[in-house]
Every structure is written in C-alpha cells, then in structure tokens.
Amino acid sequence: MFDLATVFEFTRDTVILTVGITAVLASLGVILCSSPIYCALYLISHMICLALLFLLCNAEFLAVVQIIVYAGAVMILFLFIIALLGGEKEIQENSLERSIAFGLIFILLGELYLSATVGPTKQIEGKINPEMFGTAKAIGLELYSKHIVAFELASAVLLVAAVGVICLAKFSFAPLKRR
Numbered sequence: 001m002f003d004l005a006t007v008f009e010f011t012r013d014t015v016i017l018t019v020g021i022t023a024v025l026a027s028l029g030v031i032l033c034s035s036p037i038y039c040a041l042y043l044i045s046h047m048i049c050l051a052l053l054f055l056l057c058n059a060e061f062l063a064v065v066q067i068i069v070y071a072g073a074v075m076i077l078f079l080f081i082i083a084l085l086g087g088e089k090e091i092q093e094n095s096l097e098r099s100i101a102f103g104l105i106f107i108l109l110g111e112l113y114l115s116a117t118v119g120p121t122k123q124i125e126g127k128i129n130p131e132m133f134g135t136a137k138a139i140g141l142e143l144y145s146k147h148i149v150a151f152e153l154a155s156a157v158l159l160v161a162a163v164g165v166i167c168l169a170k171f172s173f174a175p176l177k178r179r
Contacts, residue, residue: 016056023049031105036082040075047071061139 026049029042047070054063143151 012056016053019049019052019056023053031101037079040078040082043078044071044075047075 023046026042026046030039030046033039033042047066051063051066051071054060054066
C-alpha cells in the first residue's frame with residue numbers, strides 16, 4: 001500500500017514547509033509590528049524556526065549555534081536594552097520610505113520564489129577529510145578559505161548595524177541639577 005520512505009519524505013517536506021512559512025510570518029511580524037518588545041519576540045521565534053530548518057537539513061552545529069548565540073544571547077540582550085530604554089509603540093505613517101521598503105520586500109520575495117523554482121543545485125565537488133568533519137577546525141578552514149567574501153560582508157553588515165544602533169540610541173543629555 002504505502003511505502004514508508006514516501007510517507008517519511010512527505011512528512012518531512014510538510015514539516016519543512018510549515019516551519020518555513022512560520023519563519024516568514026515571524027519575520028513579517030518583526031517588520032510590521034509597532035511595539036519593539038513584540039518585534040524582539042517575533043525575532044526570537046524567527047531564529048528558533050531557522051534553527052529547526054537547520055536541524056531538518058542535518059546541520060546540527062548550525063542549529064545549536066543559532067539557538068545559543070542568536071536566540072539566546074543576542075536576543076535576550078536586545079530585550080534588556082528595549083526594557084532599559086523603554087518600549088513605546090511607534091506611530092506608523094504612510095510615507096515614501098515605507099512604500100519603497102514594501103516594494104523591496106516584495107522584490108526579495110519574488111527573488112526567493114524564482115530561486116526556489118529553479119530546481120536542485122549541484123553539490124560542490126571536493127574531498128573532505130572524514131576525521132575532521134564537523135569540528136571547529138573544519139568549519140574555520142571552510143569559512144576562511146572558500147567563504148571569506150561572505151564572511152567579510154557579514155562582518156561589514158554587523159558593523160553598519162552597530163553604528164546604526166549607536167546613532168538611533170543617541171539621545172539628548174540633560175545634566176541633573178543639584179538641589
């Protein structure tokens with residue numbers, strides 16, 4: 001009647017689709033929500049969905065790093081900063097910048113759809129030393145040899161984000177008066 005491998009593949013694909021849709025909805029919640037605390041919570045749920053997708057793709061190390069570093073440390077730090085600075089709701093106004101942002105979002109979603117419909121890609125050819133597979137040394141060698149441009153671009157994006165946070169968090173300083 002039913003082939004067990006076919007049922008397993010269908011179930012796996014269904015779980016991947018469900019987690020992927022949840023990740024997209026959580027990322028839209030980050031963008032569209034006006035409360036910064038809820039935005040941070042949506043971002044945590046998005047990071048957890050990404051970790052689940054890594055697990056489903058047999059990338060356990062990336063899933064653990066995703067949970068520990070991003071969903072754990074960085075997002076808790078964001079929540080503390082939001083709680084410290086105050087989490088007032090933004091007043092959302094329709095403006096040209098908002099329309100441009102939505103246009104870019106739809107263009108990126110269109111690119112994602114086009115890249116998903118292209119089909120499977122070929123695996124990179126090369127030999128991996130089986131003793132080193134999965135170690136921090138193997139990940140470092142792969143990251144700093146074949147993917148150095150992507151690594152440097154990610155560090156530049158993080159630097160721009162840090163400068164942006166500093167600029168956004170800057171507020172006028174009024175010294176306290178003594179009695």
